[in-house]
Structures are given as C-alpha cells and as structure tokens.
Amino acid sequence: MAFRYWLALATSTVFISACSSGAGRDTDDSTTVGSTTEPTTTTSMTTEDETSETSESETTEESTTTEEPTTAGCTPGEEDCTCNQGMCDDGLACVDDVCMPEPMTTEEPTDTDTDTTMDPTTTGGDPACGDGEPVATELCFEDPITIGMGSGPTDVLAFDLNGDDIDDLITANALSNNLTMRQALGNAMFGGLSAIDAGSSPSSVIAAFINNDQDLDLIATNQMGNNLSMFLATMDGFGPQANTAVGMGPVSLASGDFNKDTIADVVVVNATDNNVTFLPGTGLGFGEPLSLPTASGPVDITTGDFNGDQNLDFAVATTSGNVSIRLGNGGGLFSNNTNVSVGGAPSALATGYLNDDEHLDLVVAVRDQGLVYMLAGDGFGGFTVGIPFDCGPEPSDMLLYDFTNDDNLDIAVTNQSMAMVHILEGTGLGSFEAPQPFTVGASPVALTIGDFNGDGAMDIATANNSVATSTVLFANP
Ligand SMILES: [Ca+2]
Numbered sequence: 001m002a003f004r005y006w007l008a009l010a011t012s013t014v015f016i017s018a019c020s021s022g023a024g025r026d027t028d029d030s031t032t033v034g035s036t037t038e039p040t041t042t043t044s045m046t047t048e049d050e051t052s053e054t055s056e057s058e059t060t061e062e063s064t065t066t067e068e069p070t071t072a073g074c075t076p077g078e079e080d081c082t083c084n085q086g087m088c089d090d091g092l093a094c095v096d097d098v099c100m101p102e103p104m105t106t107e108e109p110t111d112t113d114t115d116t117t118m119d120p121t122t123t124g125g126d127p128a129c130g131d132g133e134p135v136a137t138e139l140c141f142e143d144p145i146t147i148g149m150g151s152g153p154t155d156v157l158a159f160d161l162n163g164d165d166i167d168d169l170i171t172a173n174a175l176s177n178n179l180t181m182r183q184a185l186g187n188a189m190f191g192g193l194s195a196i197d198a199g200s201s202p203s204s205v206i207a208a209f210i211n212n213d214q215d216l217d218l219i220a221t222n223q224m225g226n227n228l229s230m231f232l233a234t235m236d237g238f239g240p241q242a243n244t245a246v247g248m249g250p251v252s253l254a255s256g257d258f259n260k261d262t263i264a265d266v267v268v269v270n271a272t273d274n275n276v277t278f279l280p281g282t283g284l285g286f287g288e289p290l291s292l293p294t295a296s297g298p299v300d301i302t303t304g305d306f307n308g309d310q311n312l313d314f315a316v317a318t319t320s321g322n323v324s325i326r327l328g329n330g331g332g333l334f335s336n337n338t339n340v341s342v343g344g345a346p347s348a349l350a351t352g353y354l355n356d357d358e359h360l361d362l363v364v365a366v367r368d369q370g371l372v373y374m375l376a377g378d379g380f381g382g383f384t385v386g387i388p389f390d391c392g393p394e395p396s397d398m399l400l401y402d403f404t405n406d407d408n409l410d411i412a413v414t415n416q417s418m419a420m421v422h423i424l425e426g427t428g429l430g431s432f433e434a435p436q437p438f439t440v441g442a443s444p445v446a447l448t449i450g451d452f453n454g455d456g457a458m459d460i461a462t463a464n465n466s467v468a469t470s471t472v473l474f475a476n477p
C-alpha cells in the first residue's frame with residue numbers, strides 16, 4: 001500500500017530529525033577529508049519531490065536463511081559473537097543468537113525464529129557487496145566520505161536542490177546560526193559550500209510544502225530563538241527566512257496534514273516548555289498555534305496513523321523515560337496525552353510496520369542504555385513495550401529504512417560518543433539482528449537517508465556536531 005509506505009518513509013526520513021542538540025562530546029578525532037574539490041557555488045535550485053522510492057515495506061516474514069553453525073570461537077566475554085548453542089559467557093546474553101550485554105529485561109524474544117544467525121563478517125565486506133545487485137541481508141557501504149559543513153551541525157537533510165534527481169546535503173548549524181548546503185555532483189563528490197542565515201541556534205531542519213506550490217520548502221527550528229524559520233523555495237534558491245514563534249527550546253519538528261485541508265501542518269517539540277506546538281499550515285505560513293503538553297523532556301517526534309482512522313497522529317520521545325502519544329481527529333485537534341513508559345532517557349524515535357500485523361509500531365532509542373525498544377502498536381493507539389535490542393552506546397538519532405532490500409525495515413542509529421552508525425537488520429517479526437557498525441565523523445547527532453550519487457540506492461549522511469562535518473556512507477549494493 002503506497003499510503004502506508006509513504007507514512008513510514010516520510011516519518012522515518014524527511015520528517016524525522018532528532019537532534020539532540022546536546023553539546024557534542026567527541027572522543028575520536030574525525031577524519032575531515034575535504035573530499036570535494038569543484039567549488040561550484042551556484043545555489044540555483046528548483047526543487048522536486050524528494051524521495052521517489054517505490055519499494056514496499058510490508059513486513060512479510062522472511063529472515064536470513066544462511067545458517068551458520070553456532071560456534072564458540074571467540075575470546076571469552078567477547079560481544080557480538082555468535083552464541084554457543086544458545087549460551088554466552090557470564091555477563092552476556094544470547095539475543096537472536098548473538099552474545100551481547102545483558103539487557104535489562106529478562107523476557108524471551110517473542111518470535112520463534114531463533115535460528116536466524118547473522119554473518120559476523122558482513123560489515124562492508126560481504127562477498128556480494130559491490131556487484132550492483134542488492135540482495136536481501138546484504139548490508140554494504142563504501143568507505144565513508146566526510147565533508148565540511150557549518151559549525152555545530154545539529155541536523156542533516158537530504159534535499160534535491162537543483163532538480164537533477166540526485167539528493168544534495170543540508171545541515172542545520174547551531175553555532176554558525178545557519179543552514180549550509182552542498183550539491184551532490186553525482187559521482188560521490190560534492191560541490192562548494194553555500195549558506196543561508198537562520199535564527200538563533202538552529203536545532204533541526206525538514207522539507208515541507210509550505211506554500212502549496214510544487215516546490216519543497218525548508219523549515220528549521222531555532223532552539224535559542226524559540227521560533228522556527230521558513231525558507232520558501234524560489235526559482236533560484238530560497239527566499240529569506242520568515243520566523244514564527246513557537247514554545248521555549250524547540251529541538252525537533254515534523255510535518256504532515258493533520259487537519260486534512262491538503263496543506264502541510266507542522267508539529268514542533270519544545271524541550272524547555274515540555275510541550276508540542278501544532279501549527280496549522282495556511283498555504284502562506286501558519287495559523288493559530290495550539291500548545292499540547294507532553295511528558296517531561298521531549299526531544300524527538302514522529303508522525304503516523306497509529307489507530308487506523310486515517311487521521312494523522314504523533315508520538316514524542318521524552319528524556320523522562322516516556323513516549324507521549326496524541327491521536328489526531330483529522331480537524332486539527334488531538335486526544336489527551338497518553339504516556340507509554342519505556343524507561344531510561346530516550347533520545348529518538350521512529351515509526352513503521354515492524355512485525356507481522358497491520359498496525360504501526362514505534363522504535364525508541366534510549367541514550368543512557370544503548371538500547372532500542374520496540375513498541376508494538378495495537379491498532380488503537382496503544383503500544384506494548386517489548387524486549388530491547390543493543391544498538392551501540394549513546395544513540396543520538398535513529399531512522400527506519402529497508403537497507404537490506406528484503407522488505408523488512410531496518411534500524412539505523414548514530415552513536416554520539418563512538419563516532420559510528422549502527423544498523424540493526426529487521427526480521428519483520430518485531431525483532432532485530434545484532435548491530436553492525438559503520439564509522440563516521442566524531443559526535444554524530446543526526447542522520448538521514450538520501451541518494452547522494454544517483455545510483456538508485458539510498459545512502460546515509462550524518463551531522464557530526466563537534467567537528468562541523470557531515471559523513472556520507474554510500475550504499476554499495
Ligand atoms: Ca493541513
């Protein structure tokens with residue numbers, strides 16, 4: 001169903017922007033490869049619809065079939081090692097046949113495919129990588145390319161600036177108070193840096209049709225400015241910023257038509273005010289704002305139709321350990337807030353069809369635990385918290401996409417303290433395989449997907465907060 005897919009894709013890609021705007025604390029030094037030369041600085045851009053993916057994301061049950069004998073050929077206590085007939089060394093738990101740190105919950109995985117084993121050597125080294133044929137379970141990326149963006153990038157967006165059907169790169173930059181852009185040149189290279197001024201401490205950026213023409217516009221939240229900046233696409237770039245007040249400390253936003261007037265509306269997460277501002281789109285800007293309280297410490301938002309009434313709803317991850325849910329009525333009003341308790345300090349969330357029913361589910365990354373929780377939707381707007389999955393330490397942002405081309409959504413997270421992206425392959429049954437690491441620049445706080453070289457395969461880009469760069473991982477199917 002195209003509609004369902006659109007929702008899943010939209011929420012997980014264009015509109016998801018977690019932006020933990022926290023001060024980046026990096027450990028590694030990043031390799032700032034100024035990989036681009038051509039200083040083509042033109043910013044002329046006729047934008048076009050950004051994502052044109054057609055693949056379905058239905059969850060058919062199909063998991064990895066390559067059976068590997070369980071072996072204990074690992075050093076004692078080693079993580080991410082295949083279990084020995086379901087057993088691991090002390091302090092490690094066997095989850096999906098891989099040894100990982102004991103999760104906090106002791107529940108058993110609910111699915112029955114305990115025989116799914118993952119190839120521990122897949123990381124960029126699968127023999128089939130690079131043959132141009134995406135194969136289910138293949139997870140392949142080329143060596144990372146890191147390029148300079150603005151100062152203190154907090155969010156990253158894939159956006160086709162010049163209408164060549166190749167995604168270009170935009171970051172929101174908290175320290176330089178602007179958005180910076182680089183056009184992808186189609187050969188894994190990027191053009192020169194251009195910038196447009198934003199407000200005070202931009203914290204996230206999305207694309208949306210603000211003025212109802214055929215061109216995607218930009219909206220950025222400004223964390224210190226307590227407002228958002230709109231940039232309308234013009235024939236040769238973007239118009240100047242037009243600001244709209246929201247709550248205190250906006251850190252994230254999403255877009256969708258909540259009141260069904262065919263005009264995009266916006267929901268903004270206000271971290272300081274502990275609420276969400278709903279701004280109905282008017283086609284020129286925004287109408288009367290509506291303030292909707294959440295649990296304490298809201299940081300990220302995702303949208304979808306959680307109860308199947310064709311009206312858009314939203315869910316907010318909060319650092320107080322809750323996910324706050326509000327169901328839309330299709331007329332610009334929302335249900336009372338309900339909280340689903342996850343625990344820890346969530347930093348990001350995303351929505352998609354992750355198990356074998358027809359209900360939208362959520363995944364929530366918990367920063368202080370290094371875990372992702374699956375929240376199974378019941379189709380009525382309720383969610384059941386399942387067992388967590390290791391996603392590497394300090395997840396700062398997350399999205400869902402089917403990287404392995406098996407029709408099961410996979411999870412990608414940025415790990416802020418590790419300078420890594422981890423990808424967890426989805427089984428389609430509500431569970432995920434052990435995380436596979438990919439190195440990026442220091443202190444990644446946000447990620448997005450886009451096709452930055454025009455080969456039809458979705459690539460990954462990160463915002464590396466402390467080093468003013470973005471890392472692009474080109475898919476190498
Ligand atoms: Ca609307």
Ligand SMILES: [Ca+2]
Nearest residue numbers: 305306307311
């Ligand atoms: Ca709904």
Ligand SMILES: [Ca+2]
Nearest residue numbers: 402404408410
């Ligand atoms: Ca997949």
Ligand SMILES: [Ca+2]
Nearest residue numbers: 451452453457
């Ligand atoms: Ca690509």
